[in-house]
Structure formats: C-alpha cells, structure tokens
Amino acid sequence: MTLQFNNETFRDDYSFHNSQRAIDRFPFPFHEDSYMYAVNMEQHQGGPADSVYEKRFDVDEHYVAEMADRAKVLDDDPLRCQSLPHMALAGWDLLELIMVSKSEDYPDLFELHREGHKWHWINKPLGIEDHFTFMDDTTLPYAPMEYITRQTQGDFCVLDQRKDNLWMDAGMVTTQADWSLDFDIGMNFFEWHAPVPLAHEKGIFKRALKFLLNIRQGAPARRLNWTMTVNPLLDTSPENYHKWGIQKTTLTPENIGAKQHLRVELQTFFRLPRSNALVFPIRCYLMSFQDIVTKPKWGRRLNRVVRDLPEELATYKGFIENRPMMLEYLSQFDDGLPTSFGVWPDEDITPLLQR
Amino acid sequence: MSTFQFPPSIRSRPVYGILEPRPGKVHLMIADAEGAAAFIDLAFRAPELVAKAHVIYIPKSTDFAAALHALNPAQYYEGPSYSAAVSRIKRVLSDASMDLQIYLAGTEGLIGQALNEAMQAGYDYTAIQTEHRGSVARRMQCVHCKGITEDVTTDPFQCSHCGLNLFVRDHYSRRLAAFQGVCIDAEKPGSVPPFKELYS
Numbered sequence: 076m077t078l079q080f081n082n083e084t085f086r087d088d089y090s091f092h093n094s095q096r097a098i099d100r101f102p103f104p105f106h107e108d109s110y111m112y113a114v115n116m117e118q119h120q121g122g123p124a125d126s127v128y129e130k131r132f133d134v135d136e137h138y139v140a141e142m143a144d145r146a147k148v149l150d151d152d153p154l155r156c157q158s159l160p161h162m163a164l165a166g167w168d169l170l171e172l173i174m175v176s177k178s179e180d181y182p183d184l185f186e187l188h189r190e191g192h193k194w195h196w197i198n199k200p201l202g203i204e205d206h207f208t209f210m211d212d213t214t215l216p217y218a219p220m221e222y223i224t225r226q227t228q229g230d231f232c233v234l235d236q237r238k239d240n241l242w243m244d245a246g247m248v249t250t251q252a253d254w255s256l257d258f259d260i261g262m263n264f265f266e267w268h269a270p271v272p273l274a275h276e277k278g279i280f281k282r283a284l285k286f287l288l289n290i291r292q293g294a295p296a297r298r299l300n301w302t303m304t305v306n307p308l309l310d311t312s313p314e315n316y317h318k319w320g321i322q323k324t325t326l327t328p329e330n331i332g333a334k335q336h337l338r339v340e341l342q343t344f345f346r347l348p349r350s351n352a353l354v355f356p357i358r359c360y361l362m363s364f365q366d367i368v369t370k371p372k373w374g375r376r377l378n379r380v381v382r383d384l385p386e387e388l389a390t391y392k393g394f395i396e397n398r399p400m401m402l403e404y405l406s407q408f409d410d411g412l413p414t415s416f417g418v419w420p421d422e423d424i425t426p427l428l429q430r
Numbered sequence: 431m432s433t434f435q436f437p438p439s440i441r442s443r444p445v446y447g448i449l450e451p452r453p454g455k456v457h458l459m460i461a462d463a464e465g466a467a468a469f470i471d472l473a474f475r476a477p478e479l480v481a482k483a484h485v486i487y488i489p490k491s492t493d494f495a496a497a498l499h500a501l502n503p504a505q506y507y508e509g510p511s512y513s514a515a516v517s518r519i520k521r522v523l524s525d526a527s528m529d530l531q532i533y534l535a536g537t538e539g540l541i542g543q544a545l546n547e548a549m550q551a552g553y554d555y556t557a558i559q560t561e562h563r564g565s566v567a568r569r570m571q572c573v574h575c576k577g578i579t580e581d582v583t584t585d586p587f588q589c590s591h592c593g594l595n596l597f598v599r600d601h602y603s604r605r606l607a608a609f610q611g612v613c614i615d616a617e618k619p620g621s622v623p624p625f626k627e628l629y630s
Contacts, residue, residue: 255573261604263477
C-alpha cells in the first residue's frame with residue numbers, strides 16, 4: 076500500500092492523530108497484566124507483516140510531520156544534536172546504515188545510488204535529493220549524523236564502546252522522555268541511567284550492558300519502554316519542562332480519553348561497522364487512551380498495569396498525580412475478565428467488554 | 431572538622447576519597463578553601479611529595495594560605511577565584527608529562543572544574559585523586575536556561591540567570607562540572623517549598 080502522510084502537529088493545536096492502521100499496529104508494551112523492569116531484549120530481525128517491527132527503521136504516517144517538528148526543535152535549540160569530536164566516523168556509519176536500510180525496505184519512498192564514494196540519495200516524502208561524497212563532510216548540508224537523523228523518525232544515541240562500557244558521545248534527541256542530551260553527553264551507561272529508580276538494585280543495567288556490549292554487526296536487538304504524556308507532545312524535554320509541565324494539570328474526566336497518551340519507545344540497537352560504535356534509536360509511538368481501549372484486551376490490561384504499578388515508577392514516569400483520574404477512566408474498560416498472554420490485541424479470541 | 435560524609439546516592443553523583451601519596455616525579459595539587467587542610471594532612475604523611483608539588487590554591491575567605499605556603503611546595507600560586515586560576519591550570523596540564531599525579535581538594539565545584547580541565551588535557555578521570563573538604567555547596571546548571579549558579583547551598587534555589595526556582599538533583603555531568611537544576615513549580619506555578627539548607 077502507499078503510505079499517506081498525516082498533516083498534523085505535535086504542539087500548539089495538537090492535531091496529531093492515529094489512523095485505524097496506526098492503532099492496529101501500535102506497539103502495546105505490556106505482555107501481561109503487570110509491569111516491572113526487565114532486560115526485555117529480543118533480536119531485531121523483522122516481525123509480523125505491517126507491524127512496527129517488520130522493517131529496520133519503521134516509516135509511518137507521522138513521518139513528514141515528525142520531521143517538521145524536529146526541525147522546529149533544532150531551530151529553537153541546536154544543542155539537541157551534538158557529537159563529540161571522536162564520533163565523526165560513527166556518524167558516517169549511521170548515515171550508511173539508514174540510507175541502505177530505508178532504500179531496501181521502502182524502495183518506493185527512498186533511493187540510494189552508489190558508485191564508489193559518489194552517492195546519490197533521494198528522499199521522496201521530504202522532497203530531498205543530494206549528491207555527495209561518502210566520508211566527506213563538506214559535501215552535505217549538515218554533518219552526516221545530523222543530516223540523516225533529520226530524515227529519520229526517532230531519537231538517536233550514538234554510543235562509543237570502550238573500557239567495557241558504553242558512552243553517550245553523540246546523539247540527536249528531540250522526542251525524549253524527559254532527559255537532556257546536552258547534560259548527559261559524555262556519560263557512561265550507568266551514569267546516564269542514574270536517575271532511574273529500582274532498576275540498578277535489580278541488576279537490570281549490569282545485565283543490559285553485558286548484552287549490549289556483545290551486539291554484533293548484522294545482529295541488531297530491540298526492546299520496548301514506555302511512559303505517559305499528556306497531549307501528543309514529542310518534545311517532552313527537561314529544557315522545556317517549565318513550559319510543558321503545566322499541561323499535565325489540564326486533564327479532566329471529560330478530556331482524559333483524548334488527551335492522555337501512552338508513550339511507547341521502540342528501542343533498537345545496531346553495531347556500526349567502522350567505528351564499532353553502537354547506535355541506539357529510540358522511536359516514540361503515541362496513542363491516546365481512547366484509541367487504546369478500542370482493543371478490549373489492551374483496555375483491560377492497561378487499567379491493571381497502571382493500577383498496580385509501584386509508586387516509585389509512577390512518580391519517575393511523571394503521572395503519580397494523575398493516576399487516580401487515569402484509573403477512573405480506564406476502569407470503565409476493565410470487567411475483570413482474564414487476558415491472553417502477549418502484547419498482541421488478539422481480537423479474534425478476546426471477548427467484548429461485558430457491561 | 432571540615433569533612434562531610436555524603437549519603438549514598440545515584441551512579442552519576444561523584445564520590446570522593448582521601449588523598450593518598452602516590453609515587454611520581456611531578457605532582458599537581460589544586461584546592462580551594464578548606465581543601466588546603468587535605469594537602470596539609472597529605473604533607474604530614476609524605477613531606478617529600480609536597481616539596482615536589484605545584485600547588486594552586488584559591489583561599490576564598492579561609493585562612494589556610496599561610497600554613498599551606500609554609501609546606502614549601504616547589505611552586506605555589508594563590509588566586510582570587512577559580513576563573514582567575516584556570517589559565518594557569520591549563521598551562522600546567524598542557525606542559526606536564528602523562529605521569530603527572532593530580533590531587534584535587536575542597537568544594538565540589540572546584541574539584542569538578544579542575545577534573546574537567548584535566549580530562550580535556552587527556553588525563554583519565556579515574557586516575558585523578560579527589561578529596562572533599564569544607565562547604566557542601568554545589569555548582570548547579572539550570573537545565574532550562576543553561577546558566578551556571580555557583581555555590582548553591584539550598585534546595586530549592588533560584589537560578590541566578592533566568593530566575594526560575596529549581597530543585598537540586600543529584601544527577602551530575604562531569605563535562606559541565608555541574609549538578610542539574612530543574613524547575614520545581616512547573617506543574618503548580620508559584621508553589622515553591624521553603625528553601626532548605628542542603629543535607630539539613
């Protein structure tokens with residue numbers, strides 16, 4: 076099918092919306108009726124047809140609007156994209172990975188033609204066409220990491236690997252769940268995760284790091300993470316928190332279904348060939364509560380997860396104040412029936428809401 | 431005594447040790463305020479080491495300078511502020527060989543900034559000794575306006591640049607040599623708890 080790109084915004088009037096297709100393929104992150112941190116890694120080698128896992132870099136109906144939002148964030152604050160000097164090679168590695176993947180996975184949208192170091196890139200949805208020399212920064216309008224991540228949904232952390240650790244030494248971060256690249260750049264894996272509660276004590280980061288250090292070229296991995304966002308706001312940055320924090324107080328029992336969004340991050344991990352860096356794309360999917368509960372299994376489960384989440388996690392994820400109102404809404408969609416295991420909506424076997 | 435036991439905290443928060451004499455031909459010691467006392471203690475254990483040392487000291491309003499100078503370091507500099515001393519620090523680091531031993535003592539702001547200079551000059555931060563002495567004041571970066579406020583002693587505090595009321599996080603950036611300050615009343619404008627002394 077040909078992808079239709081939404082004309083929509085992630086700020087001001089928040090005209091962002093999900094089509095039926097986007098709802099059907101939403102990466103619902105809970106495989107059971109409760110949630111606790113785990114090293115929930117799996118291989119990123121495709122997935123069910125038309126799911127967000129199918130392609131290496133999923134391109135969906137929000138692509139064009141998300142890229143416009145990123146450009147606006149960068150105009151306001153260029154420090155959202157930074158790279159320490161030793162990460163230049165990793166930037167070219169990343170550009171190659173994305174251009175090759177997208178042109179192979181979406182040949183109707185992206186084309187890459189290569190003759191030695193002379194490359195020709197066509198991005199049809201954004202109307203971009205450039206001829207450039209691979210590995211020559213002067214032939215592109217931006218440094219390679221910035222060039223390609225201005226054309227790819229999701230945040231990108233480019234991690235240097237040394238001393239048995241990963242170092243956040245470059246990134247493009249404009250759709251973040253409240254963390255600052257400008258502050259965290261240069262930190263190691265344990266340091267940038269330092270503010271996360273409970274997971275250090277459970278040994279999650281030690282095991283995750285061990286896994287990530289061993290990711291090989293051609294064998295990428297993925298996991299899901301999640302949080303909550305009021306309004307479909309991509310740029311929930313600490314830099315702008317004094318501006319957007321107030322939006323959390325605008326929920327009412329009448330508007331919560333439309334305004335409250337589950338924010339899911341599809342995190343993937345690719346080894347880069349020349350630099351041996353690890354690139355860590357963090358792709359954000361937003362879905363309003365009212366869209367989630369159209370899947371009876373998801374409605375039941377989301378109520379139970381939000382209800383039973385430990386207080387530390389609800390605080391860290393920033394919705395402790397709104398939890399009672401969220402539950403008041405979600406509990407209408409939970410009749411107590413059992414749910415099937417796994418993240419898929421299972422609509423063919425799930426009973427409709429019994430009330 | 432001017433030592434303070436910091437409570438356990440998150441993984442990005444710096445931890446400090448006690449300066450130990452290490453073998454080496456050249457020793458660089460940078461301190462502010464009560465940090466001088468850490469060098470005096472070190473000199474008591476290893477007088478020959480201080481005799482080979484380049485000491486850079488910012489007294490702030492303490493009176494350790496005479497005692498420190500009396501240790502007869504090979505080179506001694508006393509400056510009015512860190513920013514006044516930093517060009518000398520850069521010069522010493524760029525001239526030194528990689529077997530230079532670096533000792534930092536005093537407030538977190540001094541230790542963090544000097545450590546950052548040493549890292550930029552190519553020294554591994556894990557090989558640099560640090561000892562906290564004196565004030566528990568922090569060097570804070572406002573995550574909103576990016577302005578640095580020095581010597582913050584309360585939580586919350588007011589950003590000296592943009593005026594927002596910020597809470598003091600333990601999240602720390604070595605690159606910025608600063609802790610992170612985040613708006614405390616974003617979700618309830620005007621609802622700012624009373625300023626409380628850090629660790630009180």
